[in-house]
Every structure is written in C-alpha cells, then in structure tokens.
Amino acid sequence: QAKENGRGLVEVFDVDASTRSRDRLDIRSDLQRALERNQLSVHYQPIWALDSGEIVSFEALVRWHHPERGPIGPDVFIPFAEETGAIVEIGRWVMAQACRQLVSWQQRFPGRPLGINVNVSPAQLRRPEVAADLLAAIRDTGVEPADVWLEVTEHSYVHDDVTQWATALRASGAHFALDDFGTSYCSLAYLKRFPIEGLKIDRSFVSGMVDGSADRSIVRAVLAIAESLDLRVVAEGIETEEQREMLIELGCRTGQGYLMSRPVTADEATALLIPVQGSSHRLTA
Ligand code: C2E
Ligand code: MG
Ligand code: MG
Ligand code: MG
Numbered sequence: 001q002a003k004e005n006g007r008g009l010v011e012v013f014d015v016d017a018s019t020r021s022r023d024r025l026d027i028r029s030d031l032q033r034a035l036e037r038n039q040l041s042v043h044y045q046p047i048w049a050l051d052s053g054e055i056v057s058f059e060a061l062v063r064w065h066h067p068e069r070g071p072i073g074p075d076v077f078i079p080f081a082e083e084t085g086a087i088v089e090i091g092r093w094v095m096a097q098a099c100r101q102l103v104s105w106q107q108r109f110p111g112r113p114l115g116i117n118v119n120v121s122p123a124q125l126r127r128p129e130v131a132a133d134l135l136a137a138i139r140d141t142g143v144e145p146a147d148v149w150l151e152v153t154e155h156s157y158v159h160d161d162v163t164q165w166a167t168a169l170r171a172s173g174a175h176f177a178l179d180d181f182g183t184s185y186c187s188l189a190y191l192k193r194f195p196i197e198g199l200k201i202d203r204s205f206v207s208g209m210v211d212g213s214a215d216r217s218i219v220r221a222v223l224a225i226a227e228s229l230d231l232r233v234v235a236e237g238i239e240t241e242e243q244r245e246m247l248i249e250l251g252c253r254t255g256q257g258y259l260m261s262r263p264v265t266a267d268e269a270t271a272l273l274i275p276v277q278g279s280s281h282r283l284t285a
Contacts, residue, residue, distance in 0.1 A: 028080050030066065035086075035093055039065050042097045043263035046272055047117065047234055047256045050248050055273060057115035057149065059256060060098035061263045062090065082123035091124050092137050099141035099148065101266050106147075109273055117149040119179065125152065131165040135172055145173035149198060152176055154184035163193060170195040177234070182218060191229065199226050201252070203237025210242050216250075223251050 034040050044058040064072045081087040095118050102116040124130045138145055150169065166176060177198030178190060182205055190196065201222050208215030219235075226233045235247050238257030247255055261272060 024080075027072075027077065028084055031064075031077055031080055031086050032084065034064055034066075035089060039067065040090065040093070041065065041265075042094055042101070043265060044098075044101070044269040045256050045263035046261050046269065047115075047254055048260050050235075050244060050253060050255050056113065056254060057117055058098075058102070058269060059117040059151070059263070060094055060101075060119070062094050062119075078121060082121055085123075087121055087123045088127065088130055088133070091120065091130070092133055094118060095134050095137040096141060099138055099143040102147060103141055103143050105270065105273060108270070112273070114273075115147045115149055116143070117151055117177065119151045122153065125162050125165060128161055128165060131168045135169060135174075138172070138174065146175070148174040149177050150174060151179040151200065152194070153179045154181065154190055166195050177232070180236070182222060188225075191225075191231075196231065198232040198234065201233060201235045203257075206235050206237050206243055206247070206255075206257070207239065209246060210240070216246070219247070219252070220250055227251075 041063045043061045043063050045061060046055040047057040047059060048054065049056050062074050062078075064074075064077050066072050078087065081090050098116050098118050102114065105114055106112070120134070124134075134150075135145075138148055170176065175197045176195055177200055178194075178196050179200050180202040181199040183202045199222060201219060205215045205218050205222075209219050210216075223233060225231075233252055233254065235243075235252050235255035236257065238244050238247065238255045238259045240259060243257075244255065244259060264272070
C-alpha cells in the first residue's frame, strides 16, 4: 500500500496526479480561447477514385497549434472540446472553413466534381440547435449542400432527436456517411435509423486485409452491404499499394490514405488538384 511505503512516495504520486489534472485543466481552458487566438487550422486529406486516380473530395481535419505544447492532434483535444461544449463553436468554424475552401476550389477548377467531408462529433449530434447552426454555416458559404458530406461515428446516440437533427440536414441536400464503419456494435441498426448514404471502412480492416482473411471478409461484407443498400463506400487508411489493389479488386471505388496523400494544408491540397502535364493525375507515395 502506498501509504505504508513512506510519505515521499505518496507525495510523488500526488504530484503526478495533480500535474496531470492541471494539464487537463490547462488544455480545457486553452481550448476555449484557441479559436479566437487563431491557433486552429483545417487540413485536408484527399479522397480518391481508386481506379482513375482522380480526387473526388477532401476530408477536413482540424489541427490545433498550441503556443507552448506545439501541435495537438484532434484525437486528443476533440474529447476535451466535447466535454466543455467548445465543440459547438469549433465545429461550426470547421464547417464554414471547409465549405468556403470547397467553393474556392470549385471556382478555380470549374466543372470538376468535388465534394467536402466534415466530421461531426456525437456531442454535436446531441444538441438540437447544432443542426440549424451547421446548416447556416453551410448556406452562408454559398456551397451546394449536396457537395457536403457529414461524417458521423457509430457510437453517436441514435434517438429521435438525433434522427430529427439528421433529417433537417439531409433535407437540405447534405449527405451523411458513417465513419470508422465496423468498429462499433450498433453499426447495422444505425443504417436503418439514420439517413446514411455512405460508409467509411475503418482503417483497421484495411490494414489487416492483405494478411488476414477475417479482415478481408469483413471488407467484402461491408462492400456487399453498401451495394445492396446503395451506399457510397470510402476505404480509410490505405498505406500500401497492395491494399489499394486489393480494394479495387474487391470493388471498392474510393479511398484515402497516406499512400496517396497525408492530410495537407489548403494550399498543398490545391496543388494536388492541378493536373500534371502529360501524365495522369495518379500520385505515388
Ligand atoms: P477520422 O475522421 O476517422 O479521420 C481519419 C484519421 O486517420 C485522421 O487522423 C487522418 O489523418 C488519419 N489517416 C488518414 N490516412 C491515414 C493512413 O493512411 N494511415 C494512418 N495511420 N492514419 C491515417 P486525425 O486528423 O488525427 O483525426 C483523428 C480523428 O479526429 C478523426 O478521425 C475524427 O474523428 C476527429 N476529427 C478530426 N477533425 C475533426 C473535426 O473537425 N471535428 C470533429 N468533430 N472531429 C474531428
Ligand atoms: Mg472522418
Ligand atoms: Mg475514420
Ligand atoms: Mg476516427
């Protein structure tokens, strides 16, 4: 028992714990101000047509550059933002940024079909007012709502409020895709209750697919479900040429991953859209 091991040790534990909780408090309060201090930015990861090598959409991924701690990933700070409610403002801002960026790409590359994917967290879905809020952000930018895909995760609550929430956005023309598909137990129920039009196959299945027959079967099954329910499929986390080829073979038409491109700044993303003279647009790693 810690107490019997002497006072010093107990203090060490205490300092540790209090440092950790101070850290958490700091991050929480810093996050409240991150937006107004311009510490957030949006990066874009292209989503490709796997066969033609054309970019069909970009996924907007938020980044936080903390002045002292450096870059903090969304996997770390989004949960804090959900806890404090800052996610509402951050989510609205990301949506507006991403839609404005899409409009600017569409103006620069007219006639090129291009969409934008924006992540929406469970905490946003849980608040009824956020639907109207996001819709306003979409409309204000002048983007065609049909070019906007909202990515929701499976563990988001599916209750009647959420269904209403989604219906209002869906009515505007915007689409919903289920992110990280297959990682949660309620996936299939979700498909019935939510106006879902797309699935994103979770990276874990894509990475296990080449060596593991179970993962490959799951990918095949997801593609079959998608086909029969008329859903669009995006494979996430493609890191090797082998994975890309196998996905094409299995009939998966679109995907994203480090093999083709990491998430990049808006300017770098623009450069990816400029056709390379005399060659196809396909990129290598
Ligand atoms: P996600 O929506 O599933 O996004 C995919 C994540 O996988 C991204 O991490 C992306 O950088 C990473 N990724 C893409 N291709 C590869 C690959 O080939 N290999 C590997 N290992 N990773 C790859 P990121 O940007 O750190 O985002 C993590 C999560 O944070 C996202 O997962 C999403 O759930 C959340 N998130 C990011 N931006 C936002 C946002 O604006 N709003 C909300 N609510 N959540 C966000
Ligand atoms: Mg996503
Ligand atoms: Mg995902
Ligand atoms: Mg994820």
